[in-house]
Amino acid sequence: xxxxxxxxxxxxxxxxxxxxxxxxxxxxxxxxxxxxxxxxxxxxxxxxxxxxxxxxxxxxxxxxxxxxxxxxxxxxxxxxxxxxxxxxxxxxxxxxxxxxxxxxxxxxxxxxxxxxxxxxxxxxxxxxxxxxxxxxxxxxxxxxxxxxxxxxxxxxxxxxxxxxxxxxxxxxxxxxxxxxxxxxxxxxxxxxxxxxxxxxxxxxxxxxxx
Numbered sequence: 001x002x003x004x005x006x007x008x009x010x011x012x013x014x015x016x017x018x019x020x021x022x023x024x025x026x027x028x029x030x031x032x033x034x035x036x037x038x039x040x041x042x043x044x045x046x047x048x049x050x051x052x053x054x055x056x057x058x059x060x061x062x063x064x065x066x067x068x069x070x071x072x073x074x075x076x077x078x079x080x081x082x083x084x085x086x087x088x089x090x091x092x093x094x095x096x097x098x099x100x101x102x103x104x105x106x107x108x109x110x111x112x113x114x115x116x117x118x119x120x121x122x123x124x125x126x127x128x129x130x131x132x133x134x135x136x137x138x139x140x141x142x143x144x145x146x147x148x149x150x151x152x153x154x155x156x157x158x159x160x161x162x163x164x165x166x167x168x169x170x171x172x173x174x175x176x177x178x179x180x181x182x183x184x185x186x187x188x189x190x191x192x193x194x195x196x197x198x199x200x201x202x203x204x205x206x207x208x209x210x
Contacts, residue, residue: 002182004056012061021072025065026128029121031058036118040111055117062121069128097189101205 015024032055039051070085071078103113184207192203 001052001056004053005060008057008060021069028058028061032121033118036114040114097207098205101201104201
């Protein structure tokens with residue numbers, strides 16, 4: 001999963017240059033759905049590992065490209081829109097471990113959770129298609145009204161301009177935070193089972209508290 005997510009950082013921009021952001025976003029959602037279904041139906045080690053890596057790839061592209069699409073659709077209010085989207089995603093991130101714990105307690109197990117994960121991107125295709133039809137008239141008017149008060153370009157955005165030391169410091173901090181998050185996601189449930197003897201379903205559900 002981590003390797004697929006890292007690969008998305010390099011492959012995503014290339015795909016966007018070839019196909020455009022909205023098309024890449026739709027393809028990545030379809031890819032997430034397909035690989036989740038493959039994961040749910042797989043029994044061999046290599047198929048499971050490959051499906052999880054593909055999920056990391058398509059999931060990373062979806063997250064990065066989706067943010068850019070939202071910014072394109074609401075250029076004047078992009079900070080608000082992206083903040084709201086991150087808030088919803090964070091809430092789902094809190095709920096998902098508890099939901100996984102519920103599935104682990106059911107006969108379907110984690111495969112049932114994988115099927116659910118495969119269905120969610122298909123539902124997300126509907127609003128993405130709506131975004132791809134272009135901005136609404138009201139949004140276009142707002143953009144034109146605010147065109148005279150456009151924000152200045154960010155530092156380091158001009159070709160050949162060096163990024164500041166503050167940028168690199170922030171990048172290191174964000175990288176450490178993401179590494180910590182991945183570590184918790186990957187190993188916390190197993191650690192709880194090892195140290196407390198709890199059932200795996202309960203351990204997975206308890207991650208919502210973190």
